[in-house]
Amino acid sequence: DAKTTQPNSMESNEEEPVHLPCNHSTISGTDYIHWYRQLPSQGPEYVIHGLTSNVNNRMASLAIAEDRKSSTLILHRATLRDAAVYYCIPGWGYGNKLVFGAGTILRVKS
Amino acid sequence: NAGVTQTPKFQVLKTGQSMTLQCAQDMNHNSMYWYRQDPGMGLRLIYYSASEGTTDKGEVPNGYNVSRLNKREFSLRLESAAPSQTSVYFCASNPTGGRPQHFGDGTRLSIL
Numbered sequence: 001d002a003k004t005t006q007p008n009s010m011e012s013n014e015e016e017p018v019h020l021p022c023n024h025s026t027i028s029g030t031d032y033i034h035w036y037r038q039l040p041s042q043g044p045e046y047v048i049h050g051l052t053s054n055v056n057n058r059m060a061s062l063a064i065a066e067d068r069k070s071s072t073l074i075l076h077r078a079t080l081r082d083a084a085v086y087y088c089i090p091g092w093g094y095g096n097k098l099v100f101g102a103g104t105i106l107r108v109k110s
Numbered sequence: 111n112a113g114v115t116q117t118p119k120f121q122v123l124k125t126g127q128s129m130t131l132q133c134a135q136d137m138n139h140n141s142m143y144w145y146r147q148d149p150g151m152g153l154r155l156i157y158y159s160a161s162e163g164t165t166d167k168g169e170v171p172n173g174y175n176v177s178r179l180n181k182r183e184f185s186l187r188l189e190s191a192a193p194s195q196t197s198v199y200f201c202a203s204n205p206t207g208g209r210p211q212h213f214g215d216g217t218r219l220s221i222l
Contacts, residue, residue: 043114043200043213044153087152097168098211100152
């Protein structure tokens with residue numbers, strides 16, 4: 001399994017963009033990069049995933065470095081509801097056998 | 111709209127007692143998973159079932175057994191609970207071949 005490095009915590013102001021970085025220098029060529037988040041007292045929820053190209057969905061954008069050794073999850077306008085732990089997870093396929101690290105705690109200030 | 115349902119939500123056990131955690135999904139998913147999450151840490155995979163009738167060990171299977179009762183239900187059993195098994199347990203499911211995993215809200219288990 002590829003090792004990941006994420007900041008322990010980050011803070012953002014409401015309505016501002018947030019860039020959550022992740023280093024995964026040992027990622028294999030076939031590993032996707034998955035992002036999940038976990039709101040307080042809830043199970044994780046899927047945010048986005050990608051392989052090589054940048055990806056957008058209604059929740060976020062994922063920017064993947066050309067060498068695939070790092071990626072950045074972008075929340076375009078943070079809201080209080082986005083306060084959560086964000087996990088970056090390299091893994092095979094679309095999401096079987098996910099390996100969660102400690103993640104990044106995102107705090108959003110009003 | 112139920113998704114993944116876990117029961118019970120909370121449980122306190124004494125050391126040595128047995129307990130079965132229940133999980134059911136209504137999304138017709140083939141694959142199901144059990145994770146545990148200790149305080150301040152990420153989730154760790156205990157067991158998973160790629161399809162009905164199959165189960166495989168994950169990262170931390172010791173002390174647990176699982177049963178894939180049918181396509182909808184995947185249970186986790188602690189035969190002789192130990193304080194080290196105090197944790198929050200999450201069940202998840204996804205279609206065969208991948209796609210995002212859908213998680214339940216967890217069972218908070220304390221073993222005294």
